[in-house]
Amino acid sequence: MSEIYTVIMAGGSGTRFWPSSRRRKPKQFLPLGDGITPLLTATVRRVAPLSSPDHVLIVTRSDLAEATHEACPEVPPGNILLEPVGRNTAPCVAWATAVIRRRSPDAVVVVLAADAHISDEPAFVAALRVAAAAATTGAIVTLGITPTRPETGYGYLHVGENFAGAPEGVRVVQAFVEKPDAARAEQYFRDGQHLWNAGIFVFRADVMARAVRLHLPGVADATAAFDRAAEVGTVEEVHEVNARYPGLPNVSLDYGVMENEHAVAVVPVDCGWSDVGSWQAAWELGLKDGAGNVLAGVEATVVDARGNVVVAPAGKVVALVGVSDLVVVDTGDALLVMSRDRAQDVKKAVDALTEAQRHEVL
């Protein structure tokens, strides 16, 4: 069977986890799952049954190179691809696919984000194995997450009949559906014909290269130029990437490639996937004490306090007295105290600090 490579997309500049997240420390470096392991590190470990670390590529921002290496020391530095600027997922996947083809022309590629949490890892890995098997036949395959609520924050996959020639359970993607309004989300949640689009794709490297050439020829030209430069040397490759990347279109793989392919397969999976979108999600995922407080790694003294999530520096003594459903995040230089149901509004605080030019805490 073909070798399986995994591409972890680890750009991002989210502010939803401020003050823990910063421009130089985005969400994938935060231990939002178990309170100990950064999401990126957990992602590398999660795919280890399919791709050993030398078969893992991480695509990230240039200024995150060192932090990425520190979070994943087992991934060879040559596997960390540095984007000079972010250009959404299509250029990122096209480039990583080209790099993998040079190393292993028959490879199957798994693409996923660095900053999700998955509670049932065996189910997830099993689904990826099914997807990889389907991909070897030439299909582009996506994972579709069984919805657990009528979520309006995700895109959906409208699924159709069984995918011809694929294992039992693999279905055709009839359509990629944008984030719905509440009424439509409720319908999708109930009709059994819609799955969450988690942005997880599996394909043969040559198949993706063909698709990029067909739908995004400018991107294909660029990756061909990266290939030629790489044959000369690493310095030349970096130079070429830095020169051409800013000119690439800012387009997602979904929009630029997938929606134009007429035979995308989907493997449905129920694996406790979460995109960990806010401090509220961090509380939902976290290990709770008897009163529903998430206090991972914090030296907390709790008096009649319920449903709080707390982050604090090592050694700091935190006392909660008579408070409920708060987000308390202390990073030494900054402190956020927020009602958990206002987790989306952390952005307003970040905007105010940006306005006030408090760059040292952003």
Add this chain to the structure above:
Amino acid sequence: MSEIYTVIMAGGSGTRFWPSSRRRKPKQFLPLGDGITPLLTATVRRVAPLSSPDHVLIVTRSDLAEATHEACPEVPPGNILLEPVGRNTAPCVAWATAVIRRRSPDAVVVVLAADAHISDEPAFVAALRVAAAAATTGAIVTLGITPTRPETGYGYLHVGENFAGAPEGVRVVQAFVEKPDAARAEQYFRDGQHLWNAGIFVFRADVMARAVRLHLPGVADATAAFDRAAEVGTVEEVHEVNARYPGLPNVSLDYGVMENEHAVAVVPVDCGWSDVGSWQAAWELGLKDGAGNVLAGVEATVVDARGNVVVAPAGKVVALVGVSDLVVVDTGDALLVMSRDRAQDVKKAVDALTEAQRHEVL
């Protein structure tokens, strides 16, 4: 007219302002009034119209000598009396009175606590002047605070007719009344015959010396021994104090002296007095923004947050999002997040930390 000396009682080991207050930094060192000036420092400044700093004596714990000197550099070090152990207010006042008599036999003495806040300082000083005038005639005088609510946390003074020979408005204290239950407090609040006992006393030094000799002869013997040692030298005085103080009775001036005197006068005053008993009181006293937040000296970003009181280290960025009526106190090594209406329960957190032997933050 006689010289007026002021004795500031500045012992205390309160835990109600944890984590700002510590064993080595009790409440009088905290800027709980204006957010900038420690209560002790404010007390020294407040009495300046009556007693210049060289006429101010501060009685405190030995281990607070340096902190006291730093908070009040204008008070001569020789005016800071160091108790080896706390023995409540009677021995403290008796000792300070003896020291003052040696310096100025005719002096009038004002005694008050280091850790109260007074919003109308001119009214307070005017009342002390009236009290001092009454004291020169030989009366022991106390200030009685006009109640502003049916408080159950204070003792009361039951007032009687005018005090013979004293200025208009000075009344007889009929009785010192213990902290009442709610029904009785309500009655005291309404009957116009009860004032709060703030523990503020004014008397001639020789009058108090006579009263102590009469009611607490053991204490009078000790202060006489301190006097004799002081005539030999400062080292001898310290030695004598340290030797005898632990053996003195632990008794308040109210209980040990005042309640046994049959002619105590009271000057009623409405001066915005508060004993600043909890973080709730600190919020009540503090300067508020338009949404009722007390944020003195804190770099705070506020998004839909109301009625909070925040303390944080200089330079720390604090963001409040959608939270109400909280106490948030960050001291660098410790963080308290508490519902304001649970301010009495900070003690429970301190007890838990004591149990856990976290002495470094107590």
